Amino acid sequence: MFKKFKIPDATIGRLSMYSRYLSEADEKGITTVSSQDIAQATGVTPAQVRKDLAYFGEFGTRGVGYNSRELYTYIMKILGLDKRWSIAIVGAGNLGRALSKYKGFQQRGFDIVCIFDNDPKKIGKKLANINIYPLDQLEEKVKELKIDLGIIAVPASAAQEVADMLVGAGIRGIINFAPINVTVKENIILRRVDLAAQLEYLTYYLEETR
Amino acid sequence: MFKKFKIPDATIGRLSMYSRYLSEADEKGITTVSSQDIAQATGVTPAQVRKDLAYFGEFGTRGVGYNSRELYTYIMKILGLDKRWSIAIVGAGNLGRALSKYKGFQQRGFDIVCIFDNDPKKIGKKLANINIYPLDQLEEKVKELKIDLGIIAVPASAAQEVADMLVGAGIRGIINFAPINVTVKENIILRRVDLAAQLEYLTYYLEETR
DNA sequence: TAGATTGTTAATCGATTAACAATC
DNA sequence: TAGATTGTTAATCGATTAACAATC
Known part of the structure; x- marks a missing residue:
């Protein structure tokens, strides 16, 4: 995938957390989430969330946020969890x-x-x-x-x-x-x-x- | 104990590893170990070992090293493991x-x-x-x-x-x-x-x- | 004394946070 | 357009590594 440069180990662990929150949000019918929402649910700062995601691409829409299901799918792919x-x-x-x-x-x-x-x-x-x-x-x-x-x-x-x-x-x-x-x-x-x-x-x- | 200033979380985890190595060394009859020995056994650098220990005091002897059993006892006390x-x-x-x-x-x-x-x-x-x-x-x-x-x-x-x-x-x-x-x-x-x-x-x- | 190794300071490296322009 | 929120750069903070004087 898009591993252009060295990514902090801690980022990988946080991606796991984000993905769990996102699948939960998606199941609840919450289609759009902000970095703020993700941060609150996982106990990190919004800046941290955006930074972590930025290592891998641009997944959100300025002024709007992220599509829960889409971002979930992206992260699962980044983690290699699109297969068993x-x-x-x-x-x-x-x-x-x-x-x-x-x-x-x-x-x-x-x-x-x-x-x-x-x-x-x-x-x-x-x-x-x-x-x-x-x-x-x-x-x-x-x-x-x-x-x-x-x-x-x-x-x-x-x-x-x-x-x-x-x-x-x-x-x-x-x-x-x-x-x-x-x-x-x-x-x-x-x-x-x-x-x-x-x-x-x-x-x-x-x-x-x- | 001697928690004068903020100590990295990672240091605490490493102290656990050091203590395991030290008890093993002591059991084998190795009375003196160097930061080099501890580092090799636990997969870190000697400088890291010395730095970690330095947060809590001076436990070694220059030119000699550390007494295995003594250092073990110190670390177990730092970790609060001198009681159950x-x-x-x-x-x-x-x-x-x-x-x-x-x-x-x-x-x-x-x-x-x-x-x-x-x-x-x-x-x-x-x-x-x-x-x-x-x-x-x-x-x-x-x-x-x-x-x-x-x-x-x-x-x-x-x-x-x-x-x-x-x-x-x-x-x-x-x-x-x-x-x-x-x-x-x-x-x-x-x-x-x-x-x-x-x-x-x-x-x-x-x-x-x- | 010479060799070894600690304890500590300074330099480097890396990660997090803050700030803000871009843009929906 | 005004308000919201991203993506990104710069500033800050923290941890690791390197170097070396102290000293056994």
Whole structure:
């Protein structure tokens, strides 16, 4: 698409929020929204909204605003969400199991198509109708099922190894839920989500007043 | 503690990473680490490490480095993790259930002490030995069990209402997993974690090359 | 002492906000 | 036309990186 220059990571996250608001507005029959409306709903400033959108083109009409449905469609396309994506989860522990059932992914165009784990008690079983395969079938299944993205939900000690396997199988986008820094070769997109660290952000601020 | 001036949010997240590396190093018997070592393990620059630490004091020895265990203890104190914190999860759906069982919280000093939900089929049951109570007992239980933090794991449509209830019950730190912007009064610490948006970050970058 | 590494200041880089001309 | 709101430029703010004196 129109990625002419470097766009702030934070912008990408905000586009997700904007798109959710826009689909909601569209469903409610609100055809036109202003940067002010979007800003209010998503907790940012109107200038921020306009700036974020300006990176990708001109989507509005001066004096009027944006067409909700149109802008929604544009943003979804920018995010690559005009098509569905297939995902593999590695690790069938608590977190892996929860993510495999999480409705929020389906709604945004993500299909969890298989799960990998090394526990013989889990292999061959199904989870929310998704097959659990052993790790040594990872490459094979990734190719067979045309999996696009990988989610690492194994303990920290196994995370790097799993990342290597995913990359080796040809996967180019990974979310790592293990609380450890994992490295991958260039041009692989890796994102770390540390759930405990989110709570620690809260305790950092509350610590002195408890 | 020593919060003399505004500290970047990103610094707090990095402190979490540093502390994990330091405890690992200490366990391995590595008594002294350099900013270089910490940086390499956590994927940042040595200058960044030193800068982050400098916000809070002088913890190292020039020409030598940092004592792993000592620095670990300092950072854990900065993050407020020198004591345990009690957490309530609101929403006993897939995500809420997974979070209630997630081992990663326990390890960092967080105790999930109760779950709230409005589904009569769930109320009164236990989940990983944690009681599920109806939402209308939220305030009562929060006070009785001295709950510090709340996790919102309900659908977007209920998130604001739940946030209001948590704040009304005296909770001052909230993680919101619902994909919607929730507002709370000043001096309540709120953090939003949007799992689908994490995947969308990947697809944004991969979209053009798929 | 020479080598190593911190703590801190200054320089750079990047992102957000403010302001306003363009234009519906 | 007058009022509203975008798109864009310039100003501001904040965070990261580089450099180096201090010091073990």
